[in-house]
Amino acid sequence: MQAKLVEKKYLITFILITSLFALWGFANDITNPMVAAFQTVMELSAFEASMVQFAFYGGYATMAIPAALFIRRYSYKSGILLGLGLYAIGAFLFIPAAEAQSFTFFCFSLYILTFGLAFLETTANPFILSLGAKETSTRRLNLAQAFNPMGSLSGMAVASLIVLPALWSDRRNAAGETFFHTLSEAEKADIRLHDLAVIRDPYVVIGIVVLIMFIIIALKKMPVTASTGNQGRNSEILTRLWHNKVYREGVLTQVFYVAAQIMVWTFIIQYADNLGIDKATAQNYNILAMSMFLCSRFISTFLMKYVNTRALLAIFGVGAMLCTAGAILIVGTWGLYCLVGISAFMSLMFPTIYGIALENVEESDTTLGAAFLVMAIVGGALMPPLQGSIIDQQSICGHPAVNVSFILPFLCFLFITIYGLRCYRATRTS
Numbered sequence: 001m002q003a004k005l006v007e008k009k010y011l012i013t014f015i016l017i018t019s020l021f022a023l024w025g026f027a028n029d030i031t032n033p034m035v036a037a038f039q040t041v042m043e044l045s046a047f048e049a050s051m052v053q054f055a056f057y058g059g060y061a062t063m064a065i066p067a068a069l070f071i072r073r074y075s076y077k078s079g080i081l082l083g084l085g086l087y088a089i090g091a092f093l094f095i096p097a098a099e100a101q102s103f104t105f106f107c108f109s110l111y112i113l114t115f116g117l118a119f120l121e122t123t124a125n126p127f128i129l130s131l132g133a134k135e136t137s138t139r140r141l142n143l144a145q146a147f148n149p150m151g152s153l154s155g156m157a158v159a160s161l162i163v164l165p166a167l168w169s170d171r172r173n174a175a176g177e178t179f180f181h182t183l184s185e186a187e188k189a190d191i192r193l194h195d196l197a198v199i200r201d202p203y204v205v206i207g208i209v210v211l212i213m214f215i216i217i218a219l220k221k222m223p224v225t226a227s228t229g230n231q232g233r234n235s236e237i238l239t240r241l242w243h244n245k246v247y248r249e250g251v252l253t254q255v256f257y258v259a260a261q262i263m264v265w266t267f268i269i270q271y272a273d274n275l276g277i278d279k280a281t282a283q284n285y286n287i288l289a290m291s292m293f294l295c296s297r298f299i300s301t302f303l304m305k306y307v308n309t310r311a312l313l314a315i316f317g318v319g320a321m322l323c324t325a326g327a328i329l330i331v332g333t334w335g336l337y338c339l340v341g342i343s344a345f346m347s348l349m350f351p352t353i354y355g356i357a358l359e360n361v362e363e364s365d366t367t368l369g370a371a372f373l374v375m376a377i378v379g380g381a382l383m384p385p386l387q388g389s390i391i392d393q394q395s396i397c398g399h400p401a402v403n404v405s406f407i408l409p410f411l412c413f414l415f416i417t418i419y420g421l422r423c424y425r426a427t428r429t430s
Helices: 008-031 034-041 051-073 076-092 094-100 103-130 134-145 148-166 185-219 234-242 245-266 268-273 279-303 309-329 333-346 349-358 363-391 407-429
Strands: none
Touching: 008 034, 008 051, 008 076, 008 103, 008 134, 008 148, 008 185, 034 051, 034 148, 034 185, 034 268, 034 279, 051 076, 051 103, 051 245, 051 363, 076 094, 076 103, 076 185, 094 103, 094 185, 103 134, 103 185, 103 349, 103 363, 134 279, 134 349, 148 185, 148 279, 234 245, 234 363, 245 268, 245 279, 245 333, 245 349, 245 363, 245 407, 268 279, 268 333, 279 309, 279 333, 309 333, 309 349, 309 407, 333 349, 349 363, 349 407, 363 407
16 A cells, blocks of 8 residues: 555644745745845846845855754754744844845845744755655655745745836836936935835745744644654764765755756846846746746656656756756847746756655654755855856857856756766666
8 A cells, every 4th residue: 555645643734844845935036036136226246246145045054054953952843943033033134234225234134034944944854754654755845845936936926026126226218228327326325225125025024924933833733753852973973974875965966956946046037137128027037937847846746656756857957958058059038938948847856856865864864964955055155156257247259148157057957967867777776
């Protein structure tokens, strides 16, 4: 008899924890278009504006391991509550950041906010894996992760329909060019005050939502699974993890995946801007990409019933490479369509890499093992500034630099494809 995907006794817990995936999805994808918004209103280069992503994903790198140690000492529930508390604090720090009109303060606020996200992801992913049979764990995580893009779509919709259209700094002339940089300093100051308030408000609202979730989860009794509590010495666990080749390579692969995802979604707006498309309209392409990502996540979860997950990861990796090649080589609308199409192939990558990497990790080692996979999100901090520095070149060998810059995601997808193939061949020979 095939094991149930989610047992009845875990159903309410599963629903509550799955809702957290949407919460950090919202934060991730309302933040991506803010790179372009800050670039204009604060008059930054693409490299400087990408420090938003450095701060955002740098928070994961800083807090993932401390989060895992905290969870091992206490419980999944404690980790979730602390994560929600830090998330809310970071969101509310946008209020003084807007008052100070300081880009550094905004980055600091995001840094604190992602301390909370690091706790949530370090907790929620292994918690979902533990809520049922091991043979259905990767499918269960893919199902839970399918709700992440729902939050992402909400974040993108808020950015597209509320934030970006309201930015006075992105107003354009008849030729489709921005003229904010041509205004006097007094005019710029008034516009900057308005625009930073527009950027601030969604974070304050989500901070309130997070506080409500904090109260609900605080009142709910959570099941205790084998991977919670202080079990085993950390040094012994680290040794076992290091000698697990699939896990070790999985962490590195996750670094490249998150880097690729953030680069693709962050710089869609810059890609469209190079074609003369304003930010609010360009964000609609991000929404289309996320819609494809969401639909493909459900499709790939279904396909896993019939196709080996490792083989599916390699197949989707090849598809992502082909779309990325189109975004690099084709200058124009079709290149933008190829860039959007990458999201359909990225859909299964994060949870599948995560599940494969942890599949043969001892249950008592899962929390610390999960922390390094969450820490791998640092890829989203390291690579976007590098891509931004390429975009700042404007043109490379006569080709738009923004197109050329997507060679970085292409290389990331190549690495992911190789990992999928290596893991698939290992299962065939074992």
